[in-house]
Amino acid sequence: MERVYGVVDTTFSRINMGEIAVRTIRAEDRDAKIMRYTVPGIKDLPVAAKRLIEAGCNGVITLGWVGKSQLDKYSYLATSIGLITVQILTSKHVIDVTVHEDEAEDEESLVKIAEDRARKHSLNLVKLVRDGPNSLTAQAGKGLRQGYENAGPIG
Amino acid sequence: MERVYGVVDTTFSRINMGEIAVRTIRAEDRDAKIMRYTVPGIKDLPVAAKRLIEAGCNGVITLGWVGKSQLDKYSYLATSIGLITVQILTSKHVIDVTVHEDEAEDEESLVKIAEDRARKHSLNLVKLVRDGPNSLTAQAGKGLRQGYENAGPIG
Amino acid sequence: MERVYGVVDTTFSRINMGEIAVRTIRAEDRDAKIMRYTVPGIKDLPVAAKRLIEAGCNGVITLGWVGKSQLDKYSYLATSIGLITVQILTSKHVIDVTVHEDEAEDEESLVKIAEDRARKHSLNLVKLVRDGPNSLTAQAGKGLRQGYENAGPIG
Amino acid sequence: MERVYGVVDTTFSRINMGEIAVRTIRAEDRDAKIMRYTVPGIKDLPVAAKRLIEAGCNGVITLGWVGKSQLDKYSYLATSIGLITVQILTSKHVIDVTVHEDEAEDEESLVKIAEDRARKHSLNLVKLVRDGPNSLTAQAGKGLRQGYENAGPIG
Amino acid sequence: MERVYGVVDTTFSRINMGEIAVRTIRAEDRDAKIMRYTVPGIKDLPVAAKRLIEAGCNGVITLGWVGKSQLDKYSYLATSIGLITVQILTSKHVIDVTVHEDEAEDEESLVKIAEDRARKHSLNLVKLVRDGPNSLTAQAGKGLRQGYENAGPIG
Numbered sequence: 001m002e003r004v005y006g007v008v009d010t011t012f013s014r015i016n017m018g019e020i021a022v023r024t025i026r027a028e029d030r031d032a033k034i035m036r037y038t039v040p041g042i043k044d045l046p047v048a049a050k051r052l053i054e055a056g057c058n059g060v061i062t063l064g065w066v067g068k069s070q071l072d073k074y075s076y077l078a079t080s081i082g083l084i085t086v087q088i089l090t091s092k093h094v095i096d097v098t099v100h101e102d103e104a105e106d107e108e109s110l111v112k113i114a115e116d117r118a119r120k121h122s123l124n125l126v127k128l129v130r131d132g133p134n135s136l137t138a139q140a141g142k143g144l145r146q147g148y149e150n151a152g153p154i155g
Numbered sequence: 156m157e158r159v160y161g162v163v164d165t166t167f168s169r170i171n172m173g174e175i176a177v178r179t180i181r182a183e184d185r186d187a188k189i190m191r192y193t194v195p196g197i198k199d200l201p202v203a204a205k206r207l208i209e210a211g212c213n214g215v216i217t218l219g220w221v222g223k224s225q226l227d228k229y230s231y232l233a234t235s236i237g238l239i240t241v242q243i244l245t246s247k248h249v250i251d252v253t254v255h256e257d258e259a260e261d262e263e264s265l266v267k268i269a270e271d272r273a274r275k276h277s278l279n280l281v282k283l284v285r286d287g288p289n290s291l292t293a294q295a296g297k298g299l300r301q302g303y304e305n306a307g308p309i310g
Numbered sequence: 311m312e313r314v315y316g317v318v319d320t321t322f323s324r325i326n327m328g329e330i331a332v333r334t335i336r337a338e339d340r341d342a343k344i345m346r347y348t349v350p351g352i353k354d355l356p357v358a359a360k361r362l363i364e365a366g367c368n369g370v371i372t373l374g375w376v377g378k379s380q381l382d383k384y385s386y387l388a389t390s391i392g393l394i395t396v397q398i399l400t401s402k403h404v405i406d407v408t409v410h411e412d413e414a415e416d417e418e419s420l421v422k423i424a425e426d427r428a429r430k431h432s433l434n435l436v437k438l439v440r441d442g443p444n445s446l447t448a449q450a451g452k453g454l455r456q457g458y459e460n461a462g463p464i465g
Numbered sequence: 466m467e468r469v470y471g472v473v474d475t476t477f478s479r480i481n482m483g484e485i486a487v488r489t490i491r492a493e494d495r496d497a498k499i500m501r502y503t504v505p506g507i508k509d510l511p512v513a514a515k516r517l518i519e520a521g522c523n524g525v526i527t528l529g530w531v532g533k534s535q536l537d538k539y540s541y542l543a544t545s546i547g548l549i550t551v552q553i554l555t556s557k558h559v560i561d562v563t564v565h566e567d568e569a570e571d572e573e574s575l576v577k578i579a580e581d582r583a584r585k586h587s588l589n590l591v592k593l594v595r596d597g598p599n600s601l602t603a604q605a606g607k608g609l610r611q612g613y614e615n616a617g618p619i620g
Numbered sequence: 621m622e623r624v625y626g627v628v629d630t631t632f633s634r635i636n637m638g639e640i641a642v643r644t645i646r647a648e649d650r651d652a653k654i655m656r657y658t659v660p661g662i663k664d665l666p667v668a669a670k671r672l673i674e675a676g677c678n679g680v681i682t683l684g685w686v687g688k689s690q691l692d693k694y695s696y697l698a699t700s701i702g703l704i705t706v707q708i709l710t711s712k713h714v715i716d717v718t719v720h721e722d723e724a725e726d727e728e729s730l731v732k733i734a735e736d737r738a739r740k741h742s743l744n745l746v747k748l749v750r751d752g753p754n755s756l757t758a759q760a761g762k763g764l765r766q767g768y769e770n771a772g773p774i775g
Contacts (some may be wrong), residue, residue: 009295014309016296037288038295040279043235043251047242048288054246071255074232077694080663081238084702087667088709089243091674096663100691111310124660133657133668140658141636142630154634155731164450167352169464171451192443193450195434198406201444202397204444209401237394244398266465308349319605321614324605324619347598348605350589353561357552358598364556368506379564384542392549399553474760479774481761502753503760505744508700508716512707513753519711536720537695547704554708576775 003032003130006052012041013065015111017097017118021061024122025137029130037131042098043067043075046082049094053086061122068102076100089094095125099147116148158187158285161207161215167196168220170266172252174274176216184285192248197221197253198230201237204249208241214284215246216277223257231255250280254302272302313342314439316362316370323375324352325421327407327428341442352376352408353385356392359404363396369403369439370419371432373393378412386410405435409457425458468497468594471517471525475554477506478530480576482562482583486526488526489556489587494595506561508540511547518551524594527589533567539547560590564612582612623652623750626672626680632661633685635731637717637738641681644742649750662686662718663695665700667712675704679713688722696720709738715745719767737767744755 005025008082009018022034035057042064049060062083066076076098087094097117104110124146127135135141160180164173176190177189190212192203197219217238221231232254242249254269279301282290298306315335319328332344345367347358352374357371372393376386386408399406409424436458437445453461467575470490473576474483500522502513507529514525527548531541541563552559564579580584608616625645629638642654655677657668662684669680682703686696696718707714719734744766747755763771 009296011291011297011299013296014298014306016308017689018292018295023213031174035288036290039248039283040250040276040299040301043239044242044248047246048250050243051246051288054769071228071231073691073694074228075235076691076697078232078239080695080698081236081643082243082665084663084698085240085705086243087664088670088702088706089665091671093659093667095660107309113308121660128659133655133671136631136658136660137638137656139631140638141209141633142631143634144631144660151634152164153636154727155734166446166449166452166454168451169453169461171463175445190443191447193446194403195405195431195454195456196439198394199397199403201394202401202403205398206401206443226383226386229383230390233390233394234389236391237398240395240398255386262464269465296328321601321604321607321609324608324616326618327602328605346602348601349558349593350560350586350601350609352610353549354552355467356559357550357556357558360553361556361598380586381538383543385536387544388542388545388549391546392553394555395550397504417619474766476756476759476762478761479763481772481773483757483760500753501757503756504713504748505715505741505756505764505766508704509707509713511704512711512713514752515708516711536693536696539693543697543700543704546701548706550705550708564714572774579775 004045004057005034005125005129006037006049006057007034008037008039008045008048008052008060010039010041010065013063015047015114017063017114020115020118021063021122025126028123028126042079044084045079045113049083050086050090051053059125061095061097061125062070063118064096066096066098066100077150093125093128095121097121113147122144158184159212160187160189160280160284161192161204161212162189163194163200163203163215164206164218165194165196165220168218170269172218172269173272173277175273176218176277179274180281183278183281185227195225199239204238205245207240208245208247212247214280216250216252216280218273219253220253221255235308248280248283250276252276268302275301313339314367315342315344315435315439316347316359316367317344318347318349318355318370319357319373320349320351320375323373325424326372327424330425330428331373331432334429335436338433338436352389355389356396358378360394360396360400363402367402369435371405371435373428374406374408376408376410388465403435403438405431406444409432423457430456468494469480469522470497470499470590470594471502471514471522472499473502473504473510473517473525474514474528475504475506479529480579482528482579483579485583486587488529490591491513493588493591498537502585507544510544511551514548515551515555518555518557521528522557525591526560526562528583529561529564558590558593560586562586578612585611623649623670624677625652625654625745625749626669626677627654628657628659628668628672628680629683630659630661630685633656633683635734637683639735640735640738641683641742645746645765648746649726649745662699665699666706669703670706673710673712677712679745681717681745683738684716684718685713686720687717713745713748715741717741733767740766
């Protein structure tokens, strides 16, 4: 079966994470088809993911950028609920990459976080879609992080 | 196919953003039909958007005004979840313009924010409905803002 | 077509807002039928609204009273999400009148807020149900308030 | 028609409120059937209520116990949304009795609150299921409380 | 009927709770089949639980690890709502084990909490799935805790 991946990003984001996701997926799964969808902001991500799944995607990655205010955090919460709802209704993975503008103090660090997180979660998406429910089980409980160094296992 | 846009606004708002949206959409997409729906407050927006979509709209813009109290913010959160749910269930875009009364210290600034945000998001709606998933991709990651100056890209 | 309105109120409320709503709707739309439903507290409002719609109501007004604690506010949030969900699933308006016990410092002011809000939103419900999506458009952006004096338009 | 009531409680609770509910319903509606379901904690209540309704219950009472931390309060919020969703999807009442461990300073007061609340809401459930939408209307706006003394009407 | 249990865990977790759950379920219900699914983080748990139920699981346990920041707590809230929604839509239990990184001050305590909670809730899942709605009723109101010592009953 041909695999189709969806990539949804925003014009609000200050980093082109959609491009990173497309490039990473293409390198990892060369035979796959990739569909991209760009929306204004995070609250538009869920419907775009839903539409891509209806258009044939086997899994989607969304790339959101969230501002610093409390209202931005409420929007993040509403969006997260929406993205989870899309997954529940379609039974497809929608991996949610979110970068919060207050995660780092300087822009250089934000860029590193965004690139690392977009890249690693793109690989996660490919594994789940192509290799199935146990593709990540060898890393279960390993304290993996996206955007930061791995925390590692304890105990 | 004839395009039909929905515009939902409120009597609670202190600025006639619905009018701005109607004017902007009409100027941008001259052949389109526009349906308008006015409700009391933000918590009435989701059902109005849903009804407009059932009446044939290909996409909707909602224009909400939110007070300063913590309760207003909870209403904003509930409304946001509702607007996202409408989109998920109908697979249509509902672009959500929200102005918070505490975004600016004086009324003049609020007016500017509201006008800019309503106008830019009306254009976003037209692009997504008329030109599709890649109509905004050239601006992906560009740090676009509505209501404020663009933040611009980093990295 | 005969119009049927639903009125849902609570025994938790300290003011009989359901009575006000019934009286206002009856005065405004003399030919209409009104169905009333009384529940213990706000979290019971959504299912009662849903049941009234299933019993034939074209629109519903709910009248809730919310305590002062943070937990009461979380209940308000859950209820708001539920009332919006009922509207989305039925495509009918459920206008949500909520009075918060900490909105005013004395009981006399609370009574005035509750009466004004219940009355004005009952009129809003009649307009939307009887006169349709543009019945309030002349007041769009006018800064109307229920429970308080109108804020008025700016800009 | 035979009435069937559902009672859902938890092993997390420190008071056997399910027992109180069963006893109260049995005393109030002697011909009814009662089905009981015990789950670990509050987040398991919604599905148990849903299953009891599918098994034939005409209405359900859930009895939850919530800890003191902010996380417990988020769990309360998620559970409340879930219980309201169950009601909306089934159009049956699920009356939600919740006792918060920080409602009182000593255990004796907590016991009194829990017993009073479980008992009064069991009666509310019977009234709504057996006697219908207007069974509580005589008490509308009377400021009734469960777990505390009634606040009484104002205005 | 053959019983099938689902176990969903994450690579974000710092402790292999999925392994504990699998081992506990296998020891408790030797004839059962167990399906495991590993995802990156907590927001991916709901869809994995849904997919396991669609693949035949009679009940699922999810094992999530949550960071310390307020954003992590919002993700916890969104996930909890999602897990409850999965249960409501499928009418199957999804027992939610969550460990918060700020529950304990040292890693040793966190390990003990995680192991105890994963083990006890795995037993809860088996009881509910295999022995039904009254399998835990003898412990109703007993103040049972997972991850900590039981609080015990009062009153």
